[in-house]
Amino acid sequence: MMKQLIATIAILMSLQAFAVIETYEFKTEEQEQLYTDIINELRCPKCQNQTIAESNAGLSEDLRYIVYQQVSNGSTKREILAYMQERYGDFVLYDPPVKPSNYFLWFAPLAVFLVILIAVLLKVGRRRVKPEQTGTEEE
Amino acid sequence: MNKKLVLAVAPIVTFIILVIFFWFALEKDPKKLNSNLIDKPVPDFKLSALQNPEHVYTSESLPNKLFLLNVWGTWCGPCHIEHPYLMKFSQQYPVPIVGVNYKDQARDALEFLEKKGNPYSMVIADVDGQLGIDLGVYGAPETFVVDSDGKVRFRYVGVIDDRVWNSKILPVIEQVQGYPLEQVQKDAAENDSEGMK
Numbered sequence: 001m002m003k004q005l006i007a008t009i010a011i012l013m014s015l016q017a018f019a020v021i022e023t024y025e026f027k028t029e030e031q032e033q034l035y036t037d038i039i040n041e042l043r044c045p046k047c048q049n050q051t052i053a054e055s056n057a058g059l060s061e062d063l064r065y066i067v068y069q070q071v072s073n074g075s076t077k078r079e080i081l082a083y084m085q086e087r088y089g090d091f092v093l094y095d096p097p098v099k100p101s102n103y104f105l106w107f108a109p110l111a112v113f114l115v116i117l118i119a120v121l122l123k124v125g126r127r128r129v130k131p132e133q134t135g136t137e138e139e
Numbered sequence: 140m141n142k143k144l145v146l147a148v149a150p151i152v153t154f155i156i157l158v159i160f161f162w163f164a165l166e167k168d169p170k171k172l173n174s175n176l177i178d179k180p181v182p183d184f185k186l187s188a189l190q191n192p193e194h195v196y197t198s199e200s201l202p203n204k205l206f207l208l209n210v211w212g213t214w215c216g217p218c219h220i221e222h223p224y225l226m227k228f229s230q231q232y233p234v235p236i237v238g239v240n241y242k243d244q245a246r247d248a249l250e251f252l253e254k255k256g257n258p259y260s261m262v263i264a265d266v267d268g269q270l271g272i273d274l275g276v277y278g279a280p281e282t283f284v285v286d287s288d289g290k291v292r293f294r295y296v297g298v299i300d301d302r303v304w305n306s307k308i309l310p311v312i313e314q315v316q317g318y319p320l321e322q323v324q325k326d327a328a329e330n331d332s333e334g335m336k
Contacts, residue, residue: 045275046277048169062268087273089173089175089275091172
């Protein structure tokens with residue numbers, strides 16, 4: 001049973017890994033690692049919820065080729081991400097910058113968390129008084 | 140009593156906020172991305188003309204007046220739908236349309252224009268798609284409104300039909316130009332003879 005489960009998961013994961021067909025030759029292992037890092041951090045503008053590493057869209061293929069070329073020419077990660085951002089906007093970055101137009105994106109979860117925290121604290125604060133009246137209603 | 144009131148009102152307020160939030164989210168198509176080129180010049184390029192590979196176009200070759208830059212390809216299904224509208228607008232309005240033939244075979248593109256007519260004042264052959272990448276193109280057809288200073292003022296992703304032209308493109312053109320755009324009156328016969336060229 002467990003073996004089957006592991007096998008299934010392994011098969012599913014291997015499909016994911018095979019999504020990218022083309023392979024590029026790099027001069028050094030660092031360059032190859034950099035290439036892999038970058039294509040896993042860029043979002044495919046065409047397909048919305050995939051990185052360009054996962055996507056089979058023609059555009060992703062083109063973008064991977066550009067990343068490959070730039071990595072081979074010695075560009076840094078920062079330069080390559082800036083190149084993409086200049087063309088496709090913050091959308092293309094899976095790690096968008098903290099700036100006013102993205103404040104909602106970055107801080108809304110924190111705000112919701114604070115509201116819930118305050119609500120819970122108020123509720124707990126009230127419950128501390130209650131047990132004296134009802135006696136055994138503790139968790 | 141007061142607390143009970145707050146507890147009763149809170150879910151309703153939360154609900155209303157969510158409804159407002161989702162309402163706006165519904166209006167906005169997540170597939171439409173903002174162009175990063177707005178108020179920036181058209182990126183530099185050096186590409187040959189579709190009709191004549193010997194002839195090289197650069198940003199200097201672009202019209203010195205307001206024009207539309209339309210990214211298309213014969214492989215792109217929606218571009219076939221859009222084409223008759225571009226034919227019509229090119230005949231009815233004094234706005235040149237520059238075509239960027241994106242990642243296409245020159246032979247297919249030429250045949251397409253010969254069969255269905257050519258709405259473009261010039262067609263740039265972007266065979267390897269670099270201009271498309273520099274323009275931030277992610278889904279053809281895409282249309283850019285470029286002002287007389289060569290700056291991009293608006294980008295529309297998708298097919299431009301009558302509705303999009305009247306509600307999105309025309310208002311932008313008129314706003315950029317600062318005066319209403321007169322429709323050029325031509326009779327059908329003249330249009331036909333132009334379409335044959």
